[in-house]
Amino acid sequence: MNSLDLIDRKIIAALMEDATQPIAQIADRVGLSQTPCWKRIQKLEATGVLTGRVALADPAQLGLGLTVFVGIEATDHGADWRDAFLTTVRKFPEVMEAYRMAGDMDYLLRVAVPDMAAYDDFYRRLTDAVPIKNLTSHFAMERLRYTTAYPVNTRDR
Template sequence: MNQAIPVLDLIDRKIVAVLMEDATTPIAQIADRVGLSQTPCWKRIQKLEAAGVIERRVAIANGALLGFGLTVFVGIEAPDHSTEWRDTFTRAVDRLPEVMEAWRMAGEIDYLLRVAVPDMAAYDRFYKTLTDSVAIKNLTSQFAMERMRHTTAYPVNTRDR
């Protein structure tokens, strides 16, 4: 079920942009940057959270410095498209903390996973655990050599339309 997209005015979009850049920005600074006083700014942030526009505020960690030096993009082709298989696959993926992202795709692959592991041996263990947990028609692993760009901030329009 698709969630209705809330209508955001310029101030809402500016607030979201500031928080996507740095969620630890003090409310006084956010208010100043968007041209509001603190209380109305805080109320808007609460409304954006209640509407689901702001899902959560997190710290973005450096995976390599935490010991996760290998990023693998795993393409999965399902043996069938039944509800039973999808549910089994979802449960298997949910039990694997190495899976940073999981996407159901259109095109040649059915699912795409972004997996973070320390090294090839850890990926091999991940691979065996996944393939022992659920039937897979085909699995393709692509190993990232260099992250050239990464952002979690959407390019929201912070200008009058």
């Protein structure tokens, strides 16, 4: 982990809250003038601490009202299968997140689709593309909490 001081952590927290804030507003929040604040943001980007700035959208407003968590057991754990699976997953825009897991499942996907018919189509395309030992689907009924902001410590240690 990069060594982040309190000001860096406050800048990161402010940007995760709202990346559209003017530099002057962020600088004021963290106790810097604009130029040093901007230089810190550039350094955080250059070192890979900040990886991008995006707009967040409501999936339901985009017609993507069904969220499915898909647990996958691999048929084997060799490099060839892993590479094929990763290549396949990257081709599916419905896959919002993909994780290699420890425990009962090997991989966990978060999939966003309009409805059950679209999920069934996704399921068929995925299982046709790569051999899978077991696939378990968990359908989200309601999103209770969602954030993209990590819990950065913005207090002096």
